[in-house]
Amino acid sequence: MSHLDPEVAALLAMGEQPSDADRRHLDACADCRAEVDSFGRAVLAGRASGAGEPLLTPPDRVWESIRSELSLSTPMLDDGGQDDADSAPASVGASRGSRSHLASRRRRVSRRPVFFVLAGAAVAVVAIVAGVWASGGIVPKADVISEARLDGLPGWSGAGGEALLERVDGHDRVVIDLAASVPDDGYREVWLLTADASDLVSLGTLDGSTGTFDVPDAVDLSRFTVVDISQEDVDGDPGHSGDSIVRGTLSPP
Template sequence: MQHCTPEQLALAALREPLPADDADHLAGCEPCRTEVASLQRAVDAVAVPQLAAPGAPVAPPPGVWAGIAAATGVSATPRTEVARQAPPAPEAPRQAEVLPFRSRRRPVLLVAAAVLTGAVVGAGAVAVVQGQDGGEAVTAVALDPLADNEASGRAQVIEQSDGSRVVEVDLDAPQLDDGYYEIWLIDRDVVGMVPLGVVRPGSQTFELPAGLDLGEFPLVDVSVEPLDGDPTHSGVSVARGELDA
C-alpha cells in the first residue's frame, strides 16, 4: 500500500486540502493519520498568539546583499532604513529558469515536514480535531484548580460512531502573556504522560490515540508551558481531574 508522501502529510498537518486520492487514503490509513496528528501539535503550538505574533523588523547583516549579488549576478542597493517593503528592483535582471510548480514546492514542504516532525518527536501528541460528529459520552470529569490557580473546567470522553474517541474540553482560565496551556492524560503515579495538544480558554476537542487505556492514564491535567520549545511537561499544573474509566 502506498502511503502519503512527507509533503502530503505536512500539507494535511497544515490543514491544507489534498488531492482526492490522497485524502481518501489518509481517511482510511491509521499510520498516516497518526503521523499527521503528531505534526499538527507543532502547528497548534505555533498558532498560540504569543508564538505567532510577528516581531519588529530587523535590518539584515551587511554581508547579505553581497551574498545575494554573488549568487545571482544581480547588483542592487538596499534601503538604509528598516521597512516592510520589497528591495529596489534590480537594474538588469537576468533570465531565470522556469521549473514545474511541484518541483519548486517540494523542497519547502520537505523542510516543513522535517521541522514539524523534529518539534514533536517523542511527544506522542495528538492534534485538535475540528468539527467532530456527535457521539456517546462514556465518562466525564470536572477540572478543579490546583493550589491558588484560577483555571478550572470540564472534560468528557466521547465515543464516535466509528469507534474512535475524542476528549471534549471546556476550559475557564485567564489568558497567558508569556506561555500557553497544554492538556495531558497522566497516570496515577504522575510519571507516564500522554500530551493531547495546546488548549485555549473555551471549548476544544482532541482525538485520543487508538488503543489508549484510560484506566492507565485517568488524570486529565492542564499545564502552563513556557515558550521554550521543550515538548515535555513543565511541571506547572493549574487544573486536574480524574476520569472514572
C-alpha cells in the first residue's frame, strides 16, 4: 500500500474532494488521515490569522506573488536536485491547484527558515567585517620599498636595529625597531639623512624601542637614504645632537 502524496494530503486539507482511490486509502490509513489533519490545522491557523476572512481558496494574486517569488528564489535555494520536476521554475507556472503548485508552495514554506538563517548569517558577517574595519583590525596593505640594517656607532657598542621604508595608501613611513641601551635621561630622535650627511630631516622622537614615522610628502626619498637615530638631551635644541646611536642606509629589500 502506497501512502498519499503529501501534496495530495495538503490539497485535501484545503478542502479539495479526494478521488475515490484517495478516499479509500484515507479510510484505511491512520497515518495519512493524521497527515491530512495536521495540514488541516495549519490551514485553520492560517485562516485564523486572516482577520476572519474565510479563505477557502487563495485569490489569484496570492499565487501570482508566490510564483514570482519562487522564480527568483528557487534556483538559489535548490535542494540539491531531488524532485527536480516539481521544483523546476517551469512547473511552478502549472495550473492553479495542481500538485506542482502545492509541492512548490510547501517546499518554499519549508525553506523559509533556511533562507532567513542564511540571510541572518550574511548580516552577521557584514557586521563583523564592518566592526573589524572600524576598529582598525583591517589595515591597508603596506609595501616595503626599502630596508636598512642599523649598526651601532662608536660609543654605542651592542646597539643595532632595523628600519623599513613602507608605502601605505600612497604615503611613505619608516618603521623602526631599535635595540640599544637607554640612558637615564634624554630622548631618542629618528632622522633621515642624505648619503653625505649634508642635510637631514627629523621624523620624530622614538619612545621605547619601536615606532612608526610618517615621512612628509615633501621629503625626497631619493636623496634622504640614510636612517639615523640619535640620543638627544633635553636642551631645547631642535637640531641633531651629533650623538648617533645607530645608522643605516636604505636599500631595496
